[in-house]
Amino acid sequence: MASRSVLATVLLLSLAACGDPPRRFQQRTSGEWATVLWDADPQKVTTAIGALVELASQDEAGVLAALERELGRKPPEPDAAPFTVIYDVLGAKRLGLPMPVQGDANSLNFPVLDRRIAAFGFAPVSIESSGRYEVDVVGLRPHPRRDVERMQAALVRRGALGVHVVAPDPAAPRSPLALRGTVYDDPMPWAERRADELARFTAARKADGPYVPATRRWRIAPRADRPAGDPESYLLLEEPATDDDVLDERIVAKAAAALGDDGVRLGIAVRPERRESVRRFCTRNAGLTAAVVLDGEIVATGPVPGFDGTVVRLPVGPAPKDADPVVWGNDLGLVLATGRLPLPFSAIPIPERFGADPPPDNGFSRVLALLGPRAKGLLDRVSTGTFPAWAKASVTWARDHAVDAPP
Numbered sequence: 001m002a003s004r005s006v007l008a009t010v011l012l013l014s015l016a017a018c019g020d021p022p023r024r025f026q027q028r029t030s031g032e033w034a035t036v037l038w039d040a041d042p043q044k045v046t047t048a049i050g051a052l053v054e055l056a057s058q059d060e061a062g063v064l065a066a067l068e069r070e071l072g073r074k075p076p077e078p079d080a081a082p083f084t085v086i087y088d089v090l091g092a093k094r095l096g097l098p099m100p101v102q103g104d105a106n107s108l109n110f111p112v113l114d115r116r117i118a119a120f121g122f123a124p125v126s127i128e129s130s131g132r133y134e135v136d137v138v139g140l141r142p143h144p145r146r147d148v149e150r151m152q153a154a155l156v157r158r159g160a161l162g163v164h165v166v167a168p169d170p171a172a173p174r175s176p177l178a179l180r181g182t183v184y185d186d187p188m189p190w191a192e193r194r195a196d197e198l199a200r201f202t203a204a205r206k207a208d209g210p211y212v213p214a215t216r217r218w219r220i221a222p223r224a225d226r227p228a229g230d231p232e233s234y235l236l237l238e239e240p241a242t243d244d245d246v247l248d249e250r251i252v253a254k255a256a257a258a259l260g261d262d263g264v265r266l267g268i269a270v271r272p273e274r275r276e277s278v279r280r281f282c283t284r285n286a287g288l289t290a291a292v293v294l295d296g297e298i299v300a301t302g303p304v305p306g307f308d309g310t311v312v313r314l315p316v317g318p319a320p321k322d323a324d325p326v327v328w329g330n331d332l333g334l335v336l337a338t339g340r341l342p343l344p345f346s347a348i349p350i351p352e353r354f355g356a357d358p359p360p361d362n363g364f365s366r367v368l369a370l371l372g373p374r375a376k377g378l379l380d381r382v383s384t385g386t387f388p389a390w391a392k393a394s395v396t397w398a399r400d401h402a403v404d405a406p407p
Helices: 002-018 030-036 042-056 060-071 089-094 102-119 145-156 190-206 272-284 325-337 363-384 389-400
Strands: 081-087 125-129 134-139 161-166 218-222 234-238 252-260 263-270 289-294 297-303 311-315 345-348
Touching (some): 042 060, 060 389, 081 102, 081 145, 102 134, 102 325, 134 145, 145 325, 145 345, 190 218, 218 297, 263 325, 363 389
Antiparallel strands (some): 081 134, 081 345, 125 134, 161 234, 218 234, 252 263, 263 311, 289 297
């Protein structure tokens, strides 16, 4: 009998030392349900919210501790990095490019996509074609949202570069540094030529058709930094006489960006087979004004650059607002070095949820709001403590939407 009493006492002491087992709802603990709140499936999040509220009626401290642990975390990186691009049918029409069936379009564009993805270090990827002229690209390893956005932006940039001599009014004062005579030497008066080309360009834009210059010698192009409706936004440019005289993205072997007084400049290492074209252009047109055209718009003008036999430096205009100028310029250099897209793409917006902090209205804030006064201590600790910004925004939302009494 005494031995049985001793055994019972030992068992009771062992149970007391271990403490009560954690409360469960549908075989999951508070901590396990709290991790489900990160899930991308809204239905699973809704289920987790209900489970945590139910568990709080039995183990309030356990639920609050589980929520506090998750609120102190950095949001998990997504397992993959997906985004979508779509063939720009209207853009192709404006360029005078027929849009083939998607299989043929993919045959044209996918080699450029592969080169760009490799150049940006985004591989390995899975590329799927939907049949609706959409192309889904999934990075098979995690990438932060900013890198996914950079990759998508690189894939939708056509990468059509052109360097032209500006053809000013012959009546304007000539630069004393120019080695060449008058650029515009056509029988048609300069003002008439410019007006005619502007009318052609405007009509083409209204009709969503390609702009076709009247002759092969001159074309007009809009400035990216000026309003489209302003006639002064357009410059008359000289066209290259032969294909050997063309300075386009085919000159770019690689490029490095630097920030100058006039914006971003690319130091372009010229491909050996195009160096003679660059040398001839820079020598013949020294002292004149060059226009750098990217994807149909003049992004920068300035003196025709010098060429040292391997590198030519071109201005490419200011970086977009909020972009790091050097990073943006280096990305542009990679795009140009990987070649022009045969057919244009446009971007389908990446979902707000992907790779970013949760919005204030999220699973955590909804549980806290439903707990009402029971969550006040946790809300105070998060508001005043060293918690992430997304957690602080979540508790602000929870306070604004809190129920008055426990559900």
